[in-house]
Amino acid sequence: MKYKHLIFDFDGVLVESNEIRFDGFRLLFKNYPQDQVERLVLYAKINGGLSRYEKIKYFFKQIRNEPIRDDNVQLLAKQYSELVKQKVIDAEPVKGSLEFLSNHKKNYDFAVVSGSDQEELRDVCKAREIDHFFLEILGSPASKESNIALLLTKMGWGRKSCLFIGDSINDFDAARANGIDFIGRNSNLINWGLTGNLTVVDDLSQLHLYLKGY
Numbered sequence: 001m002k003y004k005h006l007i008f009d010f011d012g013v014l015v016e017s018n019e020i021r022f023d024g025f026r027l028l029f030k031n032y033p034q035d036q037v038e039r040l041v042l043y044a045k046i047n048g049g050l051s052r053y054e055k056i057k058y059f060f061k062q063i064r065n066e067p068i069r070d071d072n073v074q075l076l077a078k079q080y081s082e083l084v085k086q087k088v089i090d091a092e093p094v095k096g097s098l099e100f101l102s103n104h105k106k107n108y109d110f111a112v113v114s115g116s117d118q119e120e121l122r123d124v125c126k127a128r129e130i131d132h133f134f135l136e137i138l139g140s141p142a143s144k145e146s147n148i149a150l151l152l153t154k155m156g157w158g159r160k161s162c163l164f165i166g167d168s169i170n171d172f173d174a175a176r177a178n179g180i181d182f183i184g185r186n187s188n189l190i191n192w193g194l195t196g197n198l199t200v201v202d203d204l205s206q207l208h209l210y211l212k213g214y
Contacts, residue, residue: 003108003181003211004161007148009049010114010121010139012167012187013204014130017091018048024084028076029059036063048168048189049115051140052077081120089127094185096205101133104208109155111136113147115170144174152178165207169195183210 012018022041029037040059044050056076060068101110110133114121118139125131135155138147152159164175167187172195175182184192184200192200201207 002161003163005109005111005155005157005163007111007113007151007162007164007180009144009164009166009168009171009185010112010116010125011088012048012189013094013165013185014097014112015088015091015093015128016187017088018167018187018189020084020087020091024080025055025059027083028080032064039063045189047170049144049166049170049174051115051143052080052117053141056080077117081117085120085124088124094187095203096207097203098130100204100207101130105133109157110134111151111155112138113144113151113164113174114139115144116140118142144170145177148174148178148180152180163211165204172198183207 008014011021022044025040025044026037029040036059040055040063043058044055053073056073057068060066112121112125112134116139121139122131122137125134125137131137136151138151148164151157152162159179162180163183164171164180165183165185166172166175167185168189172182172184182198184195184198185204186192186200186202192198199210201210
């Protein structure tokens with residue numbers, strides 16, 4: 001068996017929560033011009049996996065051409081969490097995700113690396129009763145690239161035995177930067193055909209069949 005350690009993104013890979021995240025920005029910035037907010041949502045879709053902290057900064061600095069203090073970024077990020085957290089807890093799991101985790105927890109080590117706020121992410125996983133599957137649950141404000149590097153070092157996992165399953169170009173880049181293999185989940189965030197010869201799955205119901213060959 002080639003892979004021993006599987007690292008999952010969260011939104012769009014384990015849970016169908018991408019649209020909840022996008023709508024959260026619409027609610028957070030409902031008192032701002034709609035065209036500006038939709039530019040942010042488009043940016044969020046193109047840069048799936050980027051932390052909310054970076055997206056909030058982008059909204060003010062790049063779209064509105066306004067400075068924003070770090071304490072205000074933190075405040076808005078907290079408000080955003082309050083808007084989306086329960087909805088993410090209640091969201092549908094990606095097809096096959098729960099079955100895969102339950103059926104293969106003895107075969108692999110599992111971890112989560114997400115762009116979601118780390119404290120919120122851990123609370124959500126606990127509320128969904130899936131936290132026990134994972135040896136580590138890592139999120140923002142640290143980047144995915146740095147969190148994967150931290151995970152590999154902390155756990156002593158070899159790069160060739162690790163696989164990252166994600167649904168965004170940010171996920172793909174984070175895996176590549178750390179020298180680990182990658183599988184894309186088609187959550188309609190990205191046209192995976194543009195990334196070259198890459199394995200892509202529609203959901204996780206067939207993931208075990210792909211891994212069976214390794």
